[in-house]
């Protein structure tokens with residue numbers, strides 16, 4: 001946040017609140033006359049909602065004078081059936097971002113350390129600082145993969161939480177089950193191990209992580225999942241965690257009462273019922289991702305293995321220049337100054353434009 005003015009005589013927030021970094025959201029596209037503009041800056045699902053999901057949400061809108069079901073009972077039961085887990089192993093929240101906050105609030109004392117890869121999901125340092133904990137950021141390998149050995153080595157007496165983002169936002173690679181198993185064997189039992197699976201449904205690789213088998217084998221593992229990406233409900237804010245009941249119960253205990261709105265609960269329920277149709281769309285996005293990746297490699301770009309719904313260009317100093325070239329072509333991407341650009345896989349036309357811009361923009 002910005003530094004308070006010295007003239008201000010009112011209340012001061014706790015000291016660490018000043019250190020919370022700002023979240024930089026993906027920009028909307030710049031309108032270009034005669035050109036459809038596309039937003040590829042927030043890893044959103046380009047498909048509009050299914051009619052059944054819209055209808056279920058609309059029915060929920062009609063009772064907006066009532067509070068939502070605080071226990072999200074129907075949603076928990078449907079998730080439990082869908083995943084094959086008992087409902088007390090679940091915690092629903094207003095997006096998995098909220099669950100990250102809840103986890104840190106429930107498990108970290110001030111000054112405790114949270115180990116995660118960097119660069120990774122932008123919300124991690126914000127949530128860690130907001131909780132009064134300390135970020136220990138372990139650089140990714142040059143190929144955009146987590147360096148799990150270095151992360152294990154970064155665990156100290158003060159570490160309470162480690163977070164593995166797989167596939168990693170914004171670089172794209174996912175860890176394998178063998179890599180995760182080796183890492184978890186090095187994480188002490190009292191340290192919470194988060195596996196952030198926001199892009200789980202997009203993963204297509206040998207030895208992919210089986211999150212459910214992993215949390216069953218490790219009492220300290222928490223899976224974070226979301227309806228925002230594959231299920232296309234980013235605007236409604238609903239995600240969930242899967243963990244042993246002691247851990248899931250702590251996440252529920254610190255949740256905002258009535259946080260997940262009636263509309264979000266209804267949309268999530270209808271989406272679970274429609275998961276077959278939604279996962280077909282994910283297949284189409286995965287095919288597009290792989291088409292784009294192949295075209296970029298053919299054009300000489302050394303892009304990391306993309307296992308989410310986005311591709312990463314490690315552009316260093318040329319990130320802003322590349323983002324501007326994309327903007328001129330009517331696609332808005334997400335630049336990370338001095339590091340690279342993340343581009344969401346979107347509509348076919350938008351993906352074609354990305355490939356065109358990348359072909360014209362010679363790789364370093």
Ligand SMILES: *Cc1c(COP(=O)(O)O)cnc(C)c1O
Nearest residue numbers: 095096097121169198226228239
């Ligand atoms: C998008 C994303 C989330 C999910 O965010 P929601 O709050 O559920 O919308 C979580 N983790 C990562 C790494 C993400 O990219």
